[in-house]
Amino acid sequence: MTQTDLAYHLKNIQHYYENTKVLDIDDLKIRKGSITGLLGPNGSGKSTLLKLLAFAQKPTMGSIFYNGRIEFPFSPTVRSKVTLLTQKPYLLKRIVFENIAYGLKIRKETKFLEDQVKKALLTVGLDYQNFAARKWHELSGGEAQRVAMAARLILKPEVLLLDEPIASVDTESAKLIRKASLKARDNWGATLVIASHDLQWLYSISDKQLSIFKGNIFSTGMENIITGPFVKTDEKSLVKKLGDGQIITLKAPTQEVCTAVIRKKNISIALERQPAGGVDNQLSGHIISMLLEKKNGQIMATISINDLSLILRLSPDQISHLDLYPGKKVILQFHSNDVEWI
Numbered sequence: 001m002t003q004t005d006l007a008y009h010l011k012n013i014q015h016y017y018e019n020t021k022v023l024d025i026d027d028l029k030i031r032k033g034s035i036t037g038l039l040g041p042n043g044s045g046k047s048t049l050l051k052l053l054a055f056a057q058k059p060t061m062g063s064i065f066y067n068g069r070i071e072f073p074f075s076p077t078v079r080s081k082v083t084l085l086t087q088k089p090y091l092l093k094r095i096v097f098e099n100i101a102y103g104l105k106i107r108k109e110t111k112f113l114e115d116q117v118k119k120a121l122l123t124v125g126l127d128y129q130n131f132a133a134r135k136w137h138e139l140s141g142g143e144a145q146r147v148a149m150a151a152r153l154i155l156k157p158e159v160l161l162l163d164e165p166i167a168s169v170d171t172e173s174a175k176l177i178r179k180a181s182l183k184a185r186d187n188w189g190a191t192l193v194i195a196s197h198d199l200q201w202l203y204s205i206s207d208k209q210l211s212i213f214k215g216n217i218f219s220t221g222m223e224n225i226i227t228g229p230f231v232k233t234d235e236k237s238l239v240k241k242l243g244d245g246q247i248i249t250l251k252a253p254t255q256e257v258c259t260a261v262i263r264k265k266n267i268s269i270a271l272e273r274q275p276a277g278g279v280d281n282q283l284s285g286h287i288i289s290m291l292l293e294k295k296n297g298q299i300m301a302t303i304s305i306n307d308l309s310l311i312l313r314l315s316p317d318q319i320s321h322l323d324l325y326p327g328k329k330v331i332l333q334f335h336s337n338d339v340e341w342i
């Protein structure tokens with residue numbers, strides 16, 4: 001990846017609120033025209049990172065390069081190229097048409113305005129006849145979010161940052177927001193960074209996923225995070241007790257850390273437990289989703305194990321051999337030594 005391929009390059013970023021560090025990112029590169037999914041529990045720093053990428057907030061320390069040049073927050077030039085859509089969309093207290101046309105009017109680009117608004121509405125699955133004259137408060141959560149998205153798409157931003165865009169929308173809106181996001185990338189090469197709790201939706205849209213936990217981006221790709229509390233059983237091991245009494249055994253960390261990562265490549269799936277003496281973690285759960293990864297023909301499966309969900313990648317052969325389908329009971333196996341502590 002050369003510098004000219006990059007939309008963003010973050011170097012030695014630290015961000016504090018008061019005296020609390022909430023982001024600590026040594027080096028993060030985001031390629032132009034890519035769609036990056038941002039995963040992580042509440043409070044892990046996703047919104048803060050998006051605000052820094054939107055140049056709406058200044059990092060306490062470090063530099064953000066945008067299109068290869070160091071960029072400063074609040075610069076009007078960059079802020080017109082980069083746009084952030086939040087979970088609760090902000091709409092002007094005007095009709096839908098005015099909300100969508102607003103940006104173009106500000107820019108004095110009002111040629112074919114009606115056509116452009118029509119197109120923008122269509123991109124998010126809203127019909128002009130029905131919606132253009134609606135007031136901002138006559139919209140469902142999903143429609144309001146789509147109007148807010150159309151208001152941004154009409155400006156063809158270089159970067160679209162979406163913070164939990166489908167958290168309070170219906171399934172149809174979630175699909176349309178996904179479609180509109182992909183269109184922005186495909187039609188004018190927009191770069192997108194999207195934070196979402198909906199793993200399945202995020203996975204269906206992003207070509208790369210970053211996991212963020214306690215302000216650290218610790219790995220690329222979707223991996224399994226197991227959070228504490230852990231109980232020390234001896235010098236070498238810890239256990240985590242799940243709500244249903246199942247126990248996960250993990251090799252103890254060498255430093256003070258509280259989060260374990262089990263990579264999906266280290267988890268295997270079976271229909272029955274192996275006899276004792278083999279693998280030391282054998283957890284019983286059921287498949288909650290199976291998603292086809294178009295790029296490699298593999299299937300990403302999410303398995304629910306009481307209060308934990310784990311993901312792993314399966315081949316079509318494994319699926320047919322074990323006759324796997326959503327709802328099926330399975331056993332996940334991994335070695336306590338395969339844990340990575342962050």
Ligand code: ADP
Pocket residue numbers: 017018022040041042043044045046047048049
């Ligand atoms: P996420 O989007 O992953 O939920 P945030 O970036 O919103 O995470 O928050 C990261 C941490 O920063 C949390 O501990 C949150 O309480 C704190 N935080 C966020 N915004 C502020 C703020 N304006 N002032 C003080 N603390 C904040």
